[in-house]
Amino acid sequence: MKLYDGGRAPNPRRVRIFLAEKGMTVPMETVDLGRLEHKSQAFTALNPLQRVPVLVLDDGTVITESIAICRYFEGLRPDPPLFGRGGTEQALVEMWNRRIELDLYAAVSAVFRHLHPAMSGMEEQVPQWGEVNKPRVFAFLSLLDEELRDRMFVAGARFSVADITGLVAVDFMRPARLIVPDDLVHLRRWHEQVAARPSARA
């Protein structure tokens, strides 16, 4: 088994945090995104979509997409469960992970990709699309703040993969030049808490 990792990029970090929470280690190779190694012929043969992370199993099976990789690890080592326990909790973890991906992470990514000067060579930038996404980030953060008033973690009383996606999305706001408003005290409490876990340094 080998995990093609991508250094500081947010999706590879999701998988590293997941592994750290599971107490698992997997042989890794870092793909240098700055040098466009993910666009190389060798890497494209692994993932035609030219994205990290990629997990290659010993039989040669290639698994891409961070959450698909995390789910594979969940199967290998079920404890602690990070995708929920039982049907209802699993559905709520899936729901919150997707809400954060669709309404926060995707919006922060759009701001970064379409407005950051460093991305101008990597992306066909549409600055207006970046601008449209800024208020979406703050609208969702407010909603999440309200939710976190009454519970410890994003999807309920237990830490889950939805907290990992949330942490990575909020931390991605910094390169996107967005700041969590001071008055979102529940969100800030949650962020401090998850950022203080040893896995967050992965």
Next chain:
Amino acid sequence: MKLYDGGRAPNPRRVRIFLAEKGMTVPMETVDLGRLEHKSQAFTALNPLQRVPVLVLDDGTVITESIAICRYFEGLRPDPPLFGRGGTEQALVEMWNRRIELDLYAAVSAVFRHLHPAMSGMEEQVPQWGEVNKPRVFAFLSLLDEELRDRMFVAGARFSVADITGLVAVDFMRPARLIVPDDLVHLRRWHEQVAARPSARA
């Protein structure tokens, strides 16, 4: 249990096809999106993100996001498995479902939302963003066509939720005014096949 459905919109259709494949029926209430019922106070109390579908369990638990709802149904009725069997197959179904969502469905949606005149009142349209997404649709369709050369379904030899997402995404090309190129013969073979299943009329 009650499912808030949204008529012809693609996400509610994903859940209806899933239920039909499982042979399950669930009490439904249609939310009239044309009349903006999903923006009403009553519906917003169920889903602050104002999207269909929404599943409300008998204990009042609210589950949103199509795939979270489908996964809940998979737990209730595991056969036939539509999220894969065993760790590797489950990871590959998750991977393909996400690839289709991110690289096809999201791109088709962007074309529809940002370029269709009917959406001008519903969305802050960024026509350039719609245009940027058109070539992405065709690039992914070509990739998928190649994949379908050697296998029956999107994620392997068996029908899965990734085929449901694929069918809905390809059918969504019509209102987005996009046409599947004639030369993508493997993709067309697959589409004919999944569109001919009784569930596709759900």
